[in-house]
Amino acid sequence: EVQLLESGGGLVQPGGSLRLSCAASGFTFSSYAMSWVRRAPGKGLEWVSGISGSGASTYYADSVKGRLTISRDNSKNTLYLQMNSLRAEDTAVYYCAKDDYGGNAGYYFDSWGQGTLVTVSS
Amino acid sequence: DIQMTQSPSSLSASVGDRVTITCRASQNIKTYLNWYQQKPGKAPALLIYAASTLQSGVPSRFSGGGSGTDFTLTVTGLQPEDFATYHCQQTYSTLYTFGQGTKLEI
Numbered sequence: 001e002v003q004l005l006e007s008g009g010g011l012v013q014p015g016g017s018l019r020l021s022c023a024a025s026g027f028t029f030s031s032y033a034m035s036w037v038r039r040a041p042g043k044g045l046e047w048v049s050g051i052s053g054s055g056a057s058t059y060y061a062d063s064v065k066g067r068l069t070i071s072r073d074n075s076k077n078t079l080y081l082q083m084n085s086l087r088a089e090d091t092a093v094y095y096c097a098k099d100d101y102g103g104n105a106g107y108y109f110d111s112w113g114q115g116t117l118v119t120v121s122s
Numbered sequence: 123d124i125q126m127t128q129s130p131s132s133l134s135a136s137v138g139d140r141v142t143i144t145c146r147a148s149q150n151i152k153t154y155l156n157w158y159q160q161k162p163g164k165a166p167a168l169l170i171y172a173a174s175t176l177q178s179g180v181p182s183r184f185s186g187g188g189s190g191t192d193f194t195l196t197v198t199g200l201q202p203e204d205f206a207t208y209h210c211q212q213t214y215s216t217l218y219t220f221g222q223g224t225k226l227e228i
Binding site: 059060062105 | 123128153154156158160164165166167168171172175177207209211213214216217218219220221222223
Protein backbone atom coordinates (compact mmCIF):
# COMPACT_ATOMS: atom_id res chain seq x y z
CA GLU A 1 0.00 0.00 0.00
CA VAL A 2 1.34 3.41 -0.96
CA GLN A 3 1.82 5.75 1.98
CA LEU A 4 2.92 9.37 1.93
CA LEU A 5 3.46 11.14 5.23
CA GLU A 6 4.22 14.86 5.33
CA SER A 7 5.83 16.66 8.24
CA GLY A 8 7.49 19.95 9.04
CA GLY A 9 4.58 22.36 8.87
CA GLY A 10 3.96 25.02 11.48
CA LEU A 11 3.76 28.71 12.24
CA VAL A 12 6.48 30.92 10.77
CA GLN A 13 6.92 34.67 10.51
CA PRO A 14 6.90 36.48 7.18
CA GLY A 15 10.35 36.25 5.62
CA GLY A 16 11.10 33.07 7.52
CA SER A 17 11.96 29.57 6.36
CA LEU A 18 10.59 26.08 6.77
CA ARG A 19 11.43 22.66 5.37
CA LEU A 20 8.70 20.16 4.64
CA SER A 21 9.35 16.44 4.32
CA CYS A 22 7.32 13.66 2.76
CA ALA A 23 8.22 10.09 3.73
CA ALA A 24 7.16 7.58 1.08
CA SER A 25 6.61 3.83 1.34
CA GLY A 26 4.88 1.03 -0.51
CA PHE A 27 6.35 1.72 -3.95
CA THR A 28 9.72 2.11 -5.68
CA PHE A 29 10.22 5.76 -4.82
CA SER A 30 13.01 6.49 -7.28
CA SER A 31 10.86 5.35 -10.21
CA TYR A 32 8.28 8.08 -9.80
CA ALA A 33 8.13 11.82 -10.18
CA MET A 34 6.69 13.61 -7.18
CA SER A 35 4.96 16.93 -6.64
CA TRP A 36 3.95 19.36 -3.94
CA VAL A 37 0.43 20.81 -4.10
CA ARG A 38 -1.11 23.32 -1.72
CA ARG A 39 -4.54 24.54 -0.82
CA ALA A 40 -4.88 27.94 0.79
CA PRO A 41 -7.92 28.71 2.95
CA GLY A 42 -10.96 29.33 0.76
CA LYS A 43 -9.05 28.62 -2.43
CA GLY A 44 -8.61 25.74 -4.85
CA LEU A 45 -5.65 23.45 -5.27
CA GLU A 46 -2.40 24.96 -6.54
CA TRP A 47 0.40 22.85 -7.96
CA VAL A 48 3.61 24.23 -6.45
CA SER A 49 6.53 22.14 -7.66
CA GLY A 50 7.52 18.82 -9.22
CA ILE A 51 10.64 16.70 -9.46
CA SER A 52 11.61 13.77 -11.66
CA GLY A 53 12.34 10.34 -10.24
CA SER A 54 16.09 10.82 -10.40
CA GLY A 55 15.89 14.37 -9.09
CA ALA A 56 17.64 15.74 -12.16
CA SER A 57 14.66 17.80 -13.33
CA THR A 58 12.65 20.21 -11.22
CA TYR A 59 9.68 22.42 -12.03
CA TYR A 60 8.08 25.35 -10.22
CA ALA A 61 4.96 27.45 -10.39
CA ASP A 62 5.73 31.09 -11.10
CA SER A 63 4.30 32.07 -7.71
CA VAL A 64 7.06 30.24 -5.83
CA LYS A 65 10.01 30.26 -8.21
CA GLY A 66 13.18 31.45 -6.49
CA ARG A 67 11.75 30.99 -2.99
CA LEU A 68 10.83 27.31 -2.77
CA THR A 69 13.16 24.45 -3.65
CA ILE A 70 12.09 20.86 -4.21
CA SER A 71 14.51 17.99 -3.70
CA ARG A 72 14.51 14.29 -2.92
CA ASP A 73 16.70 11.68 -1.27
CA ASN A 74 15.99 8.38 -2.97
CA SER A 75 18.14 6.50 -0.45
CA LYS A 76 15.74 7.67 2.27
CA ASN A 77 12.54 7.54 0.19
CA THR A 78 11.90 11.14 1.15
CA LEU A 79 10.75 14.24 -0.72
CA TYR A 80 11.51 17.73 0.55
CA LEU A 81 10.32 21.28 0.05
CA GLN A 82 12.62 24.02 1.31
CA MET A 83 10.57 27.17 1.77
CA ASN A 84 12.39 30.51 2.09
CA SER A 85 11.25 34.15 2.14
CA LEU A 86 7.79 33.02 3.15
CA ARG A 87 4.81 35.31 2.64
CA ALA A 88 1.33 35.42 4.10
CA GLU A 89 -0.02 34.11 0.80
CA ASP A 90 2.01 30.91 1.25
CA THR A 91 -0.31 29.96 4.12
CA ALA A 92 -1.90 26.67 3.08
CA VAL A 93 -2.10 22.95 3.63
CA TYR A 94 0.76 21.40 1.67
CA TYR A 95 0.34 17.94 0.17
CA CYS A 96 2.89 15.70 -1.46
CA ALA A 97 1.62 13.61 -4.34
CA LYS A 98 2.92 10.65 -6.33
CA ASP A 99 3.00 11.45 -10.00
CA ASP A 100 2.06 8.36 -11.99
CA TYR A 101 2.60 8.12 -15.73
CA GLY A 102 0.00 6.32 -17.79
CA GLY A 103 1.69 6.44 -21.18
CA ASN A 104 -0.77 7.99 -23.60
CA ALA A 105 -2.89 8.89 -20.59
CA GLY A 106 -0.25 11.30 -19.40
CA TYR A 107 0.50 12.10 -15.77
CA TYR A 108 -1.84 12.10 -12.82
CA PHE A 109 -1.57 12.13 -9.01
CA ASP A 110 -2.70 8.69 -7.90
CA SER A 111 -1.64 8.96 -4.26
CA TRP A 112 -1.57 11.88 -1.85
CA GLY A 113 -0.32 12.49 1.66
CA GLN A 114 -2.63 13.76 4.40
CA GLY A 115 -1.14 17.26 4.25
CA THR A 116 0.76 19.54 6.60
CA LEU A 117 -0.36 23.05 7.53
CA VAL A 118 1.95 26.00 7.00
CA THR A 119 0.88 29.29 8.53
CA VAL A 120 2.83 32.44 7.73
CA SER A 121 1.92 35.16 10.20
CA SER A 122 3.51 37.60 12.61
CA ASP B 123 1.05 28.98 -18.15
CA ILE B 124 -2.13 27.12 -19.05
CA GLN B 125 -5.14 28.51 -17.21
CA MET B 126 -7.94 26.19 -16.15
CA THR B 127 -11.40 27.58 -15.51
CA GLN B 128 -14.08 25.53 -13.80
CA SER B 129 -17.77 26.29 -13.71
CA PRO B 130 -19.78 26.63 -11.69
CA SER B 131 -17.72 27.49 -8.61
CA SER B 132 -20.49 26.05 -6.46
CA LEU B 133 -23.50 23.90 -7.14
CA SER B 134 -26.48 22.81 -5.07
CA ALA B 135 -28.09 19.48 -5.82
CA SER B 136 -30.05 16.67 -4.23
CA VAL B 137 -29.46 12.97 -3.76
CA GLY B 138 -30.34 11.18 -6.98
CA ASP B 139 -29.68 14.20 -9.23
CA ARG B 140 -27.45 14.26 -12.29
CA VAL B 141 -24.90 17.06 -12.25
CA THR B 142 -22.25 18.24 -14.68
CA ILE B 143 -19.17 20.33 -13.93
CA THR B 144 -17.19 21.90 -16.73
CA CYS B 145 -13.51 22.73 -17.04
CA ARG B 146 -12.04 24.88 -19.80
CA ALA B 147 -8.36 25.15 -20.70
CA SER B 148 -6.78 28.28 -22.09
CA GLN B 149 -5.19 26.23 -24.86
CA ASN B 150 -5.43 22.79 -26.41
CA ILE B 151 -4.42 20.17 -23.84
CA LYS B 152 -5.59 17.14 -25.86
CA THR B 153 -6.92 14.76 -23.17
CA TYR B 154 -4.32 15.46 -20.48
CA LEU B 155 -7.04 16.35 -17.99
CA ASN B 156 -7.63 14.81 -14.58
CA TRP B 157 -10.41 15.17 -12.01
CA TYR B 158 -10.04 14.92 -8.23
CA GLN B 159 -12.55 14.81 -5.39
CA GLN B 160 -11.75 16.41 -2.07
CA LYS B 161 -13.78 16.16 1.12
CA PRO B 162 -13.34 18.58 4.03
CA GLY B 163 -10.18 17.93 6.01
CA LYS B 164 -9.07 15.19 3.65
CA ALA B 165 -6.52 14.89 0.86
CA PRO B 166 -7.74 14.99 -2.74
CA ALA B 167 -8.42 11.65 -4.40
CA LEU B 168 -8.09 10.83 -8.11
CA LEU B 169 -11.41 10.19 -9.83
CA ILE B 170 -10.71 10.34 -13.55
CA TYR B 171 -7.55 10.65 -15.61
CA ALA B 172 -6.94 11.23 -19.30
CA ALA B 173 -10.26 13.04 -19.44
CA SER B 174 -12.44 9.92 -19.35
CA THR B 175 -10.67 6.98 -17.69
CA LEU B 176 -12.14 6.05 -14.33
CA GLN B 177 -9.57 5.41 -11.60
CA SER B 178 -9.77 1.94 -10.10
CA GLY B 179 -12.39 1.75 -7.37
CA VAL B 180 -14.30 4.86 -8.43
CA PRO B 181 -18.04 4.22 -8.86
CA SER B 182 -19.38 4.11 -12.41
CA ARG B 183 -21.82 6.96 -11.68
CA PHE B 184 -18.84 9.24 -12.31
CA SER B 185 -17.91 9.92 -15.92
CA GLY B 186 -15.68 12.34 -17.76
CA GLY B 187 -15.51 13.61 -21.29
CA GLY B 188 -14.05 16.16 -23.62
CA SER B 189 -10.82 16.94 -25.41
CA GLY B 190 -8.90 19.96 -26.57
CA THR B 191 -10.09 22.81 -24.38
CA ASP B 192 -13.50 21.74 -23.03
CA PHE B 193 -14.10 18.98 -20.50
CA THR B 194 -16.90 17.73 -18.30
CA LEU B 195 -17.32 15.70 -15.14
CA THR B 196 -20.77 14.17 -14.72
CA VAL B 197 -22.21 12.41 -11.70
CA THR B 198 -25.37 10.43 -12.46
CA GLY B 199 -27.45 9.59 -9.43
CA LEU B 200 -25.78 11.65 -6.68
CA GLN B 201 -25.09 9.82 -3.44
CA PRO B 202 -24.64 11.49 -0.03
CA GLU B 203 -20.90 10.76 -0.09
CA ASP B 204 -20.50 12.67 -3.38
CA PHE B 205 -20.98 16.07 -1.79
CA ALA B 206 -17.46 17.44 -1.93
CA THR B 207 -15.22 19.78 -3.89
CA TYR B 208 -14.09 18.74 -7.36
CA HIS B 209 -10.90 19.92 -9.01
CA CYS B 210 -9.72 19.60 -12.60
CA GLN B 211 -6.01 19.52 -13.47
CA GLN B 212 -4.07 19.71 -16.73
CA THR B 213 -0.82 17.80 -17.16
CA TYR B 214 -0.21 18.72 -20.81
CA SER B 215 2.40 21.23 -19.69
CA THR B 216 5.20 20.36 -17.27
CA LEU B 217 3.86 23.26 -15.20
CA TYR B 218 0.68 21.58 -14.03
CA THR B 219 -2.31 23.75 -13.19
CA PHE B 220 -5.63 23.19 -11.44
CA GLY B 221 -8.99 24.80 -11.85
CA GLN B 222 -10.33 26.83 -8.95
CA GLY B 223 -12.58 24.00 -7.77
CA THR B 224 -16.32 23.35 -7.72
CA LYS B 225 -18.05 22.83 -4.38
CA LEU B 226 -21.00 20.47 -4.67
CA GLU B 227 -23.44 21.05 -1.85
CA ILE B 228 -26.68 19.49 -0.76
